[in-house]
Amino acid sequence: xxxxxxxTLPPKEVANKKSWLLRVARKLRVKPxxxxxxxxxxxxxxxxxxxxxxxxxxxxxxxxxxxPLAESVWECPKIKEGAEEVVIVGSGPAxxxxxxxxxELGMKPIVLERGKDASARRFxxxxxxxxxxxxxxxxxxxxEGGAGTFSDGKLYTRATKRGPVRAVYEAFVAHGAPKKILxxxxxxxxxxxxxxxxxxxxxxxxxxxxxxxxxxxxxxxLIDDSHMYGVVTxxxxxxxxxxxxxxxxxxARDIYELLHEKKVLIEAKSFAVGVRIEHPQxxxxxxQYHLREDEKRGDDLPASRYALATQIKGRSVHSFCMCPGGxxxxxATQNDEVVVNGMSLxxxxxxxxxxxxxxxxxxxDVKGKDVLEGIRFQKKxxxxxxxxxxxxxxxxxxxxxxxxxxxxxxELPKTSxxxxxKSVRLDEILPKWISERLxxxxxxxxxxxxxxxxxxxxxxxxxxxxxxxxxxxxGDDLQHLEIKGLYPCGEGAGFAGGIVSAAxxxxxxxEAIKNHG
Numbered sequence: 154x155x156x157x158x159x160x161t162l163p164p165k166e167v168a169n170k171k172s173w174l175l176r177v178a179r180k181l182r183v184k185p186x187x188x189x190x191x192x193x194x195x196x197x198x199x200x201x202x203x204x205x206x207x208x209x210x211x212x213x214x215x216x217x218x219x220x221p222l223a224e225s226v227w228e229c230p231k232i233k234e235g236a237e238e239v240v241i242v243g244s245g246p247a248x249x250x251x252x253x254x255x256x257e258l259g260m261k262p263i264v265l266e267r268g269k270d271a272s273a274r275r276f277x278x279x280x281x282x283x284x285x286x287x288x289x290x291x292x293x294x295x296x297e298g299g300a301g302t303f304s305d306g307k308l309y310t311r312a313t314k315r316g317p318v319r320a321v322y323e324a325f326v327a328h329g330a331p332k333k334i335l336x337x338x339x340x341x342x343x344x345x346x347x348x349x350x351x352x353x354x355x356x357x358x359x360x361x362x363x364x365x366x367x368x369x370x371x372x373x374x375l376i377d378d379s380h381m382y383g384v385v386t387x388x389x390x391x392x393x394x395x396x397x398x399x400x401x402x403x404x405a406r407d408i409y410e411l412l413h414e415k416k417v418l419i420e421a422k423s424f425a426v427g428v429r430i431e432h433p434q435x436x437x438x439x440x441q442y443h444l445r446e447d448e449k450r451g452d453d454l455p456a457s458r459y460a461l462a463t464q465i466k467g468r469s470v471h472s473f474c475m476c477p478g479g480x481x482x483x484x485a486t487q488n489d490e491v492v493v494n495g496m497s498l499x500x501x502x503x504x505x506x507x508x509x510x511x512x513x514x515x516x517x518d519v520k521g522k523d524v525l526e527g528i529r530f531q532k533k534x535x536x537x538x539x540x541x542x543x544x545x546x547x548x549x550x551x552x553x554x555x556x557x558x559x560x561x562x563x564e565l566p567k568t569s570x571x572x573x574x575k576s577v578r579l580d581e582i583l584p585k586w587i588s589e590r591l592x593x594x595x596x597x598x599x600x601x602x603x604x605x606x607x608x609x610x611x612x613x614x615x616x617x618x619x620x621x622x623x624x625x626x627x628g629d630d631l632q633h634l635e636i637k638g639l640y641p642c643g644e645g646a647g648f649a650g651g652i653v654s655a656a657x658x659x660x661x662x663x664e665a666i667k668n669h670g
């Protein structure tokens with residue numbers, strides 16, 4: 154008899170399989186010796202109140218063994234000669250999963266990536282960290298795997314209705330991701346492991362007969378009679394296919410400008426801007442795990458996370474991309490700007506916790522001469538941050554206590570941000586309607602999490618790349634509303650908000666080309 158069981162355990166007992174056995178037997182009202190096998194299927198942490206507990210969901214074999222668990226594999230026979238070709242612009246999660254799905258459906262993907270492969274890309278992060286110099290086509294945003302490759306690798310998603318989330322996780326595991334992502338309620342690969350996974354996916358695409366080109370920046374679209382049949386890269390090459398999946402991510406601003414120049418319909422959409430807030434991780438642990446002042450988090454608990462949200466004067470103020478045990482990193486794509494983001498390694502063992510703390514921006518908040526005004530608004534904040542920092546990738550920063558009091562910080566607490574910080578009045582640089590809402594949000598969050606706005610809390614400017622300010626509209630067949638053959642895809646097109654949702658959208662676009670293209 155196979156049973157599904159949920160048990161609750163204190164952290165210190167999670168590693169003790171005998172505790173599992175006794176609790177499961179008691180819950181099923183059977184003798185412990187009747188339980189022949191147990192398999193963990195989901196693990197989550199309930200820290201809403203003390204004491205903190207783990208929730209384990211198990212498959213249990215009573216008087217019999219469980220059926221063997223299939224290994225996570227991705228296999229695809231080499232595509233046939235003459236297979237229909239699909240052009241995919243961008244090798245982030247949307248582009249990579251679109252390519253894998255194309256192969257499964259018998260189509261040949263041609264992936265064009267403006268940046269470098271993940272191995273070479275890693276070396277291009279050194280200049281931005283140590284010299285404050287951005288390699289403009291190879292950085293934290295551009296290159297193989299997209300922005301997620303070197304900025305955390307969080308897989309948690311609420312997009313379960315968008316498609317087969319499990320299939321995405323299985324594909325990651327098949328390409329080298331840790332198996333625990335199939336079980337953890339908030340799965341995370343880590344910026345140290347994800348590059349190898351992404352490279353393995355690229356190898357799978359090529360092994361099955363697909364193409365992946367690096368240093369292939371798209372500079373023009375081939376459009377005839379309202380139909381896109383290909384693209385042109387900076388070196389003059391043309392790539393044509395049955396469809397063009399545009400999966401360029403939220404930072405490829407030149408693509409939005411090209412679409413606008415070509416009079417391809419794009420729309421303004423809501424987005425969010427703000428700061429990175431950084432705390433000592435032990436402080437967040439104390440707050441979230443209800444620890445005593447002299448008590449420390451044990452090895453049986455992960456670095457704690459949080460999620461905060463409120464409404465201030467009709468706009469959302471919320472945490473974004475929270476990185477427990479993480480680092481604040483420079484995410485600029487051009488040398489005239491400073492942008493910050495967060496990342497964590499798989500161990501999440503940095504002494505710092507950071508999160509975006511952002512204010513929702515609606516199109517009417519940044520009205521201008523055309524649909525690209527939201528991008529100009531982002532860019533202006535990034536340039537102000539660059540000027541305020543004083544050079545390189547030094548970022549402007551302010552203690553939360555001083556931000557709330559409206560004064561300059563005499564000194565700044567320790568930080569994980571390697572390029573360095575400069576004490577600046579962020580409340581004077583940010584638009585007043587943004588800074589006022591951040592103040593309101595921080596005051597509320599400080600009441601719900603005592604200590605969150607204390608003297609060791611630090612604000613770093615600016616977090617501007619939360620999502621694209623532009624949507625590339627598409628119909629039910631996932632083709633652009635006016636340009637057939639163009640399949641806007643993923644986060645950059647305004648249809649996803651993270652690695653998993655982008656991957657799911659990439660799969661859907663490949664299926665749409667097969668079915669409707």
